[in-house]
Amino acid sequence: MSVSNRRERGGVPSLSLREPFEQPSSIGAWLHSRRAAWAFMSPAVLLITLFFFIPVIVLLVLSLSDLKSANFGTFQWWLPTNWSLDNYSKIIGDRFISKFLGNTLFYVLTTLAIFNFGSALLIALITTHINRRAGFFFRLLWLLPRLTPSVVYILMWRRIAARAPHGILNQFLTLAGLGGGDNLLQTMPWVFVIIVNGLIGASFGLVIFTSAIEAIPRDYLTASKVDGASTLQTIRHVIVPMIRWPILFVLTFQTLSLLTSFEQILLLTGGGPGLFRTEVWALRAYHLALSTESGNTQWGYGAAWAVILVIIGVAAATIYMRVFKFDELVEEPKIDLI
Amino acid sequence: MKVELENLTKRWGKFVGADGINLAIGDGEFVAFLGPSGCGKTTTLLMVAGIYKPSEGTIRFDGKVVNTVSPKDRNIGMVFQSYALYPHMTVYQNISYPLKLRKMPKRERRERAQDVADMMGIGDLMDRKPAMLSGGQQQRVALGRSLVKEPQLLLFDEPLSNLDARLRLSMRGEIKRLQMELGITSIYVTHDQVEAMTMADRIAVMKDGKLEAYAKPDELYDRPRTLFVAGFVGNPPMNFLKVEVTREDGEYRARAEGIDLLVPAERGEKAVIKGEVIMGIRPEDVSIADGGTQGEIYVVEPLGRDDLVDVRIGDIEIHVLANPTLGTKMGERTSLKFDTKEVQFFDPETEQSLIWN
Ligand SMILES: Nc1ncnc2c1ncn2[C@@H]1O[C@H](COP(=O)(O)OP(=O)(O)OP(=O)(O)O)[C@@H](O)[C@H]1O
Ligand SMILES: [Mg+2]
Numbered sequence: 001m002s003v004s005n006r007r008e009r010g011g012v013p014s015l016s017l018r019e020p021f022e023q024p025s026s027i028g029a030w031l032h033s034r035r036a037a038w039a040f041m042s043p044a045v046l047l048i049t050l051f052f053f054i055p056v057i058v059l060l061v062l063s064l065s066d067l068k069s070a071n072f073g074t075f076q077w078w079l080p081t082n083w084s085l086d087n088y089s090k091i092i093g094d095r096f097i098s099k100f101l102g103n104t105l106f107y108v109l110t111t112l113a114i115f116n117f118g119s120a121l122l123i124a125l126i127t128t129h130i131n132r133r134a135g136f137f138f139r140l141l142w143l144l145p146r147l148t149p150s151v152v153y154i155l156m157w158r159r160i161a162a163r164a165p166h167g168i169l170n171q172f173l174t175l176a177g178l179g180g181g182d183n184l185l186q187t188m189p190w191v192f193v194i195i196v197n198g199l200i201g202a203s204f205g206l207v208i209f210t211s212a213i214e215a216i217p218r219d220y221l222t223a224s225k226v227d228g229a230s231t232l233q234t235i236r237h238v239i240v241p242m243i244r245w246p247i248l249f250v251l252t253f254q255t256l257s258l259l260t261s262f263e264q265i266l267l268l269t270g271g272g273p274g275l276f277r278t279e280v281w282a283l284r285a286y287h288l289a290l291s292t293e294s295g296n297t298q299w300g301y302g303a304a305w306a307v308i309l310v311i312i313g314v315a316a317a318t319i320y321m322r323v324f325k326f327d328e329l330v331e332e333p334k335i336d337l338i
Numbered sequence: 339m340k341v342e343l344e345n346l347t348k349r350w351g352k353f354v355g356a357d358g359i360n361l362a363i364g365d366g367e368f369v370a371f372l373g374p375s376g377c378g379k380t381t382t383l384l385m386v387a388g389i390y391k392p393s394e395g396t397i398r399f400d401g402k403v404v405n406t407v408s409p410k411d412r413n414i415g416m417v418f419q420s421y422a423l424y425p426h427m428t429v430y431q432n433i434s435y436p437l438k439l440r441k442m443p444k445r446e447r448r449e450r451a452q453d454v455a456d457m458m459g460i461g462d463l464m465d466r467k468p469a470m471l472s473g474g475q476q477q478r479v480a481l482g483r484s485l486v487k488e489p490q491l492l493l494f495d496e497p498l499s500n501l502d503a504r505l506r507l508s509m510r511g512e513i514k515r516l517q518m519e520l521g522i523t524s525i526y527v528t529h530d531q532v533e534a535m536t537m538a539d540r541i542a543v544m545k546d547g548k549l550e551a552y553a554k555p556d557e558l559y560d561r562p563r564t565l566f567v568a569g570f571v572g573n574p575p576m577n578f579l580k581v582e583v584t585r586e587d588g589e590y591r592a593r594a595e596g597i598d599l600l601v602p603a604e605r606g607e608k609a610v611i612k613g614e615v616i617m618g619i620r621p622e623d624v625s626i627a628d629g630g631t632q633g634e635i636y637v638v639e640p641l642g643r644d645d646l647v648d649v650r651i652g653d654i655e656i657h658v659l660a661n662p663t664l665g666t667k668m669g670e671r672t673s674l675k676f677d678t679k680e681v682q683f684f685d686p687e688t689e690q691s692l693i694w695n
Contacts, residue, residue: 219422222389225409226416228439228487237435241426 063304069297087304104281108258115198116254120205128213145199154267161185186273205250212246248324256313339490339523340365346395348381355381357547366521370534373544379527415484419496421476423468430464436487454482474505492524565689574621577656581617583609596651601678608692609683618682621657630675
């Protein structure tokens with residue numbers, strides 16, 4: 001429909017990156033319009049090149065080499081003759097690969113569903129439907145974990161989960177006659193990993209969803225109620241569809257950030273207890289490539305782990321865009337550049 | 339359905355949005371809420387819709403108090419200035435949304451929506467999204483959506499304000515005709531007095547949250563009870579001037595500097611008690627003719643059929659509707675004839691009419 005509309009306007013090339021040139025009136029105008037488009041896009045293109053594409057390429061090259069602290073300085077990792085897919089076959093052959101993959105999926109999906117997306121949307125909906133001031137303070141409460149420095153925050157949680165009689169939770173549990181008083185990070189590490197990350201992560205979606213919901217013109221909500229909708233029906237049929245874009249954004253952004261985040265897990269459980277109980281993919285890459293605990297940091301091998309993570313991330317983002325029909329979300333350009 | 343508002347009040351903290359509104363709307367009646375921006379029209383309407391909870395007072399539908407009935411159970415249709423069409427739904431989905439919420443079977447929904455859309459002349463636009471419609475088409479969809487569930491009360495909040503003048507005129511007629519044919523009780527909020535005058539059975543004039551007047555259009559026009567109503571109703575607005583009314587030899591005269599007019603006895607005698615009063619006279623009751631009050635033409639505004647001429651008599655400013663063929667020119671001297679049959683008098687302190695109260 002939109003295409004035919006634009007055709008009717010008669011050959012004026014518009015600045016749309018999807019179909020930038022229907023029926024150009026002349027080659028000159030066509031070139032001109034493209035040039036203008038690139039001029040506007042160039043800062044973004046430059047930034048993405050500098051901070052995404054170049055690092056990814058370096059990472060890719062690194063992942064093909066066997067650079068490690070043992071051969072650092074002598075090994076010429078940038079020479080194609082030193083490249084091979086050995087790192088990748090090593091990963092595929094890793095005894096624990098399904099463990100890492102499963103951990104990662106479980107960690108990302110659960111945290112996302114319960115906190116970074118689920119709680120964020122739920123709390124945004126609740127706090128925009130109650131008294132404004134109460135809503136504001138309630139949201140502020142959820143921002144506190146994000147505002148607390150990681151180390152302080154994690155220390156606090158370690159204290160909460162600690163063994164009886166020091167652990168805060170265990171004090172209550174022993175009073176109630178529950179549990180054996182063991183360190184809860186040992187007995188239920190995932191619960192803590194997910195809560196600790198989720199409480200930080202939820203605030204992001206919360207802020208975005210809240211502002212998106214508040215930006216919906218009042219008339220739509222009034223209309224829906226008058227049309228006969230309950231509050232829940234209004235949320236389902238009007239509010240959620242109108243914030244589809246922020247929802248896609250938060251889902252994508254949070255999936256990627258959860259996929260690549262490991263610092264809270266590192267500080268909280270270090271990937272344990274036991275062998276890799278909470279070791280996620282990103283933490284594995286860190287342990288191999290950057291941690292000196294083992295005495296030998298394998299940059300090349302770690303980089304290969306990271307490359308796979310990038311691929312998983314891009315795949316996830318693509319799936320989201322498909323599911324949300326990203327094409328339809330992108331508006332027609334508001335201005336036609338002539 | 340009959341609608342009664344009793345002492346209806348809405349406060350936000352200390353601020354009063356609507357202040358003790360009392361009015362009754364008969365079954366099938368078309369009532370306009372008229373008043374300047376910020377006078378509480380929308381506030382009152384939203385209380386009737388159930389969106390705002392009244393701070394005080396009661397709302398009755400057919401005698402039943404509905405204060406605590408939620409909007410979805412009031413069976414009303416509403417049309418907004420912004421149209422408020424759900425942008426992610428097609429025209430069909432927009433129109434059938436109220437039916438879907440009532441769990442009406444899909445086939446029946448389709449039929450009803452199509453009927454309403456055909457009635458509104460948008461039957462062939464069913465698959466479009468609102469963004470692909472013109473303003474007029476969008477407003478028709480909005481009307482269709484408000485009508486589809488056969489509401490007992492229709493609420494309009496300045497539905498035509500975003501349309502161009504021509505379209506507004508034709509939509510005005512269409513809404514009026516629809517309302518009469520369907521016989522649905524309607525409240526129509528507007529700040530356009532022409533709209534209110536031409537469409538409504540009765541007009542509720544509001545000012546600062548209060549109901550100033552509630553009467554039939556011609557009554558508001560001919561017998562305004564307050565200075566505000568007199569000035570707000572009628573286009574171009576009524577002329578006001580401070581005069582002294584006296585009785586001489588059985589005749590009543592209204593005098594100001596440079597002006598001396600004979601006024602009808604039955605109106606003059608109500609004003610003479612006060613002496614100093616505000617006199618109101620409509621532009622159409624003043625004409626440019628020889629042998630009258632002398633003045634100077636200050637501005638001429640051509641309106642097409644008439645010229646609106648601003649004549650100064652000393653410090654007094656009088657607007658006159660004049661025939662363009664007279665060829666009035668700015669700066670020229672002229673002479674005015676006043677037809678005082680319909681003259682109004684107001685108390686300068688209370689601003690109440692001295693004739694109709
Ligand atoms: N939710 C609210 N909280 C506080 N004040 C409000 C609220 N809604 C409206 N008001 C105030 O109440 C007064 C009446 O508002 P209302 O919207 O009823 O005016 P209106 O007559 O519809 O005006 P307009 O013609 O501009 O739409 C205004 O002064 C407005 O600022
Ligand atoms: Mg309003």
